[in-house]
Amino acid sequence: MMLLVYNTLSRSKEEFRPLEGKKVHMFVCGQTVYDDAHLGHAKNYINFDVVARWLRCSGYDVKYIQNITDIDDKIIKRAQEEGTDPIELARRFETRFMEDMEAIGVRKGVDQYPRSHDYIAEMVFQIQLLLDKGYAYVIDDDVYYDVSKFQDYTKLSGMRLDELEKHRIEPREGKRNSYDFSLWKAAKESEPSWRIELTVDGKVRSLNGRPGWHIEDTAITHAIFGKQYDLHGGAIELIFPHHTNEIAQAEAAFGVKPFVKYWMHSGIMLIKGEKMSKSLKNFIRIRELLKRYDAEALRLLVISTHYRKDFGYTEEFIKKAAARMNYLYASLSIFYNMNETSDEAVPEEIGKMATDLDSGFAQAMDDDFNTPLALTRLSAAIDFLRTYAQANREIGKAAKDLAVESVINNAQVLGILGKDSYKHKLAPEAANLIRDRERLRKEGKFNEADAIREKLRLEHSISLEDSEYGTIWYSTLQS
Ligand SMILES: [Zn+2]
Known part of the structure; x- marks a missing residue:
C-alpha cells in the first residue's frame, strides 16, 4: 500500500517517500506560551498527532519536534501588563501547555519541545550566512532579509509579489523592499x-536586540535535523508569511532545495x-x-473532519461527540461481556470483520490521513460487534x-477508546436494577426509574443512556 500526502508545495497528493529510508523527520510549529491553549490549538496538535501515529503505525521511524516560542512580542506585552518577568511568564504557560497536551493525548507523541531561547547562537549563525551570501542587510541594529534576492519566494503560497506588498506591516526607512x-x-x-x-562588509558589528519570528524555526530544525528534512506541519494561515520566510532563509543559507520535502497544512x-x-477573544480554553x-x-470531534478542512465549533457538536464516544464504549462493552467459551475456532464473520477493518482503516488513512472515513469504518465494525453480541449468546475467547x-x-x-472501562463486568445486582428501570419506564413510573438511574450511578459507577438503539449502560470507572 502507498501513503498519499497532500503537499502544499505541489498543491497535489504525492506518494510519501522520506529522504532516507523509513526515517521521518517531522516538525510542527509549536506554541507561543503567553496564555492557555484553546480549541484551535487542540485541533492543530491533534491533527498532527494522528499524522505521527499513523506514520509510526506504518513502520516509519518518526522523530517529531515542536518548538516552544518563549521570545515574542505577545509574551513581553503580557509580562509588562502583569509586571512579571517575560521568562517567568513563558515558563508558567509552558507548564500549563504541557498539562493540556498531556490531557488531550498528544504530549507523548512529540519527541522534543525545543525552546527558542536555547537556539540564539544557531540563529546568529544563520543570519551571518545570509549576510555573507548577500541575502541580508543591516540598518542600525536591525537585520532584514532581501526578498528580491530569492527567486523562489512565492513557491509555497502561489502569491504574486505585488500581492505581498499589501501584507507587509514592517515599515522602516531604508528597507530595500517593503516586503523584506x-x-x-x-x-x-x-x-x-x-x-x-555579526561581520558586515568585513567589519565586526555589535547589535543589541532579539530574533525575528521566522528564524527560530529554521535554527531549531537545522540544529536538530540538518539542512533538509521530510515533513513540516502547521495551520494553513502560516503558509504566508511564516513558512514562506522559513523557506527563503533555509534555502538561501544552506543552498539545499527543497528545504522541506512535504509541507502539510x-x-x-x-x-x-x-x-x-x-485576539478576537472568542476562544474556549482546552x-x-x-x-x-x-x-x-x-479528539473524536476533531478527527471527524478531515485535517485540511476548517471546523465550525458549536457546543452541540461536542455534546454529540461525547454521546457518540459513550455509544462506542457501550457497544464494545456489550460485545466484551458476552459469555466466553473455550472454543478456539474463529467464526468466519468475526474473522472477516477484523480483516476488513484493518484494510479499510489503512486504506482511509493512506489517502492523506482521511480520519473521517477511518472513523466511519471503525464505528461500523463496532456496530457489527454489538449486533453480533445481541444475536449470539456466547463467543470463543480467541x-x-x-x-x-x-x-x-x-x-x-x-x-480514542484508550480506556478499558468496556472490560468492566455488569454485576448481577446492577443488571437487575437496569431491568427494573426498564419495566418502570414502560409503566410510566418515570420518577422511580430516575431514582434507580441515580442509584446505579452512585453505587455501581454505571451510567445509562436511552438511545435510539435502546438503553445502553457503560462504566464510568476510569482505568
Ligand atoms: Zn513556526
Whole structure:
C-alpha cells in the first residue's frame, strides 16, 4: 500500500517517500506560551498527532519536534501588563501547555519541545550566512532579509509579489523592499535583548536586540535535523508569511532545495464563522472544555473532519461527540461481556470483520490521513460487534480477543477508546436494577426509574443512556 500526502508545495497528493529510508523527520510549529491553549490549538496538535501515529503505525521511524516560542512580542506585552518577568511568564504557560497536551493525548507523541531561547547562537549563525551570501542587510541594529534576492519566494503560497506588498506591516526607512522581513530586531527599552556580533562588509558589528519570528524555526530544525528534512506541519494561515520566510532563509543559507520535502497544512477552528483566536477573544480554553467533556470526545470531534478542512465549533457538536464516544464504549462493552467459551475456532464473520477493518482503516488513512472515513469504518465494525453480541449468546475467547484487538489497535491511531472501562463486568445486582428501570419506564413510573438511574450511578459507577438503539449502560470507572 502507498501513503498519499497532500503537499502544499505541489498543491497535489504525492506518494510519501522520506529522504532516507523509513526515517521521518517531522516538525510542527509549536506554541507561543503567553496564555492557555484553546480549541484551535487542540485541533492543530491533534491533527498532527494522528499524522505521527499513523506514520509510526506504518513502520516509519518518526522523530517529531515542536518548538516552544518563549521570545515574542505577545509574551513581553503580557509580562509588562502583569509586571512579571517575560521568562517567568513563558515558563508558567509552558507548564500549563504541557498539562493540556498531556490531557488531550498528544504530549507523548512529540519527541522534543525545543525552546527558542536555547537556539540564539544557531540563529546568529544563520543570519551571518545570509549576510555573507548577500541575502541580508543591516540598518542600525536591525537585520532584514532581501526578498528580491530569492527567486523562489512565492513557491509555497502561489502569491504574486505585488500581492505581498499589501501584507507587509514592517515599515522602516531604508528597507530595500517593503516586503523584506526581520531576521533580527533592534532592542526596545525595557525588553529582553541579546548583544550579538555579526561581520558586515568585513567589519565586526555589535547589535543589541532579539530574533525575528521566522528564524527560530529554521535554527531549531537545522540544529536538530540538518539542512533538509521530510515533513513540516502547521495551520494553513502560516503558509504566508511564516513558512514562506522559513523557506527563503533555509534555502538561501544552506543552498539545499527543497528545504522541506512535504509541507502539510491543517484547517482552522472557527466559531460563529470567525477564526477562534486570542485576539478576537472568542476562544474556549482546552482546560475549560475538559472540565465538562472527556478528552476523547474532543479528539473524536476533531478527527471527524478531515485535517485540511476548517471546523465550525458549536457546543452541540461536542455534546454529540461525547454521546457518540459513550455509544462506542457501550457497544464494545456489550460485545466484551458476552459469555466466553473455550472454543478456539474463529467464526468466519468475526474473522472477516477484523480483516476488513484493518484494510479499510489503512486504506482511509493512506489517502492523506482521511480520519473521517477511518472513523466511519471503525464505528461500523463496532456496530457489527454489538449486533453480533445481541444475536449470539456466547463467543470463543480467541474470536473475542481477535475482534477486540483489531478495534483497539485501529482506535489507538485516532487516540480514542484508550480506556478499558468496556472490560468492566455488569454485576448481577446492577443488571437487575437496569431491568427494573426498564419495566418502570414502560409503566410510566418515570420518577422511580430516575431514582434507580441515580442509584446505579452512585453505587455501581454505571451510567445509562436511552438511545435510539435502546438503553445502553457503560462504566464510568476510569482505568
Ligand atoms: Zn513556526
